[in-house]
Amino acid sequence: MDKKLDTIQPIFWRENQLQLLDQRALPQQEDWLNYDDANEVAAAITDMVVRGAPAIGVTAAYGVVLAARKAWQQSAEAWQQAIVDPINALASSRPTAVNLFWAIERMTALYQTLPANESPEATLLAEAKKIHQEDIAANHAMGHLGSALIDADSTVLTHCNAGALATGGFGTALGVIRQGFADGKVKHVYADETRPWLQGSRLTAWELQKDNIPVTIQAEGAAASLMATGELDWIIVGADRITANGDVANKVGTYMLAILAKYHGVKMMVVAPTSTIDWQLQDGKDIPIEQRSAEEVTTIQGQQIAPEGVAASNPAFDVTPANLVDAIVTEAGVILSPSLEAMKQIEPKQ
Ligand code: MRU
Numbered sequence: 001m002d003k004k005l006d007t008i009q010p011i012f013w014r015e016n017q018l019q020l021l022d023q024r025a026l027p028q029q030e031d032w033l034n035y036d037d038a039n040e041v042a043a044a045i046t047d048m049v050v051r052g053a054p055a056i057g058v059t060a061a062y063g064v065v066l067a068a069r070k071a072w073q074q075s076a077e078a079w080q081q082a083i084v085d086p087i088n089a090l091a092s093s094r095p096t097a098v099n100l101f102w103a104i105e106r107m108t109a110l111y112q113t114l115p116a117n118e119s120p121e122a123t124l125l126a127e128a129k130k131i132h133q134e135d136i137a138a139n140h141a142m143g144h145l146g147s148a149l150i151d152a153d154s155t156v157l158t159h160c161n162a163g164a165l166a167t168g169g170f171g172t173a174l175g176v177i178r179q180g181f182a183d184g185k186v187k188h189v190y191a192d193e194t195r196p197w198l199q200g201s202r203l204t205a206w207e208l209q210k211d212n213i214p215v216t217i218q219a220e221g222a223a224a225s226l227m228a229t230g231e232l233d234w235i236i237v238g239a240d241r242i243t244a245n246g247d248v249a250n251k252v253g254t255y256m257l258a259i260l261a262k263y264h265g266v267k268m269m270v271v272a273p274t275s276t277i278d279w280q281l282q283d284g285k286d287i288p289i290e291q292r293s294a295e296e297v298t299t300i301q302g303q304q305i306a307p308e309g310v311a312a313s314n315p316a317f318d319v320t321p322a323n324l325v326d327a328i329v330t331e332a333g334v335i336l337s338p339s340l341e342a343m344k345q346i347e348p349k350q
Helices: 038-046 053-074 084-090 100-113 120-145 173-182 198-210 220-228 254-264 341-347
Strands: 012-015 019-022 032-035 152-159 184-190 215-218 234-237 241-243 250-251 267-271 317-320 327-328 335-337
Touching: 012 327, 019 053, 019 084, 038 053, 053 084, 053 100, 053 120, 084 100, 084 250, 100 120, 100 152, 100 184, 120 267, 120 317, 120 327, 120 335, 152 173, 173 234, 173 250, 173 267, 184 198, 184 341, 215 220, 220 254, 234 241, 234 254, 250 254, 250 335, 254 317, 335 341
Parallel strands: 152 184, 152 234, 184 215, 234 267, 267 327
Antiparallel strands: 012 019, 019 032, 241 250, 250 317, 327 335
């Protein structure tokens, strides 16, 4: 991989602290915030300092390290009790991205095996770093698998930000786009601006510009007429949770794109690591969909844009049924025409 196409990383563990690139300030400012308290990390996830399913999971893993450090400082005898509340705060930070719960469960399973009379920090930090590195490696693997599905010189559309910023690094959907660009498969990217947080115009456009990948932003309402031109070959998106039958929760608006894609004969690719698959849920109707505040819709960067007091609905995600998806790309393999049966190809053996 051309290193020039792998320039952004939003999460660092440096000087015994967690450092997060504040995604609320991008692209105008590149501010880094430092964290040494798990409750503050939980607030950072809720407040969108860090966002995107795999990035939330990696951040929560480091949050557990900070919780363990504080619990050990509070009580070397009872740290396994003191760690519970801050971990619960991390788990309550956002409801839809299953990577959050996956990472917390992995860290919890580990700390429960540790001796009560030894500091757990070093062991948990090694595990959090492993989760982080595994995520980056999965993204590179998915980049190659996804790129292989795309014909030369294709035009693609992406929604929200499923890039380096949304992961440990490199990105899921943008990982495929980065690799596809390097392979001569992707020649142009359209990015939906993605109301109300504008992850597309603020974050995806910023990432692609940095890597010199041609990008055009558009209001998401422009997607249907773009597809009608016949110019678009693939829609490539990430996911917050995929159920056992291949239904996909992702940023609100993805379902609309999938329906439009079916009508216009545009192919739909979902790119997500296996940590995004919730094997406990049979289908998408049981996925908890986060409802965020009305102010996110009625204001832009603190500026009121709708009449005072008007009602606003703000579901952060929607669910695309598996039968509207052409391919789910994971690091464990590609599922074409996903279904309960097809998903079994990558289901871990018990
Ligand atoms: O609300 P956000 O910005 O956390 O939503 C992010 C998305 O919907 C992404 O598409 C998804 O998490 C995949 S990120 C690789």
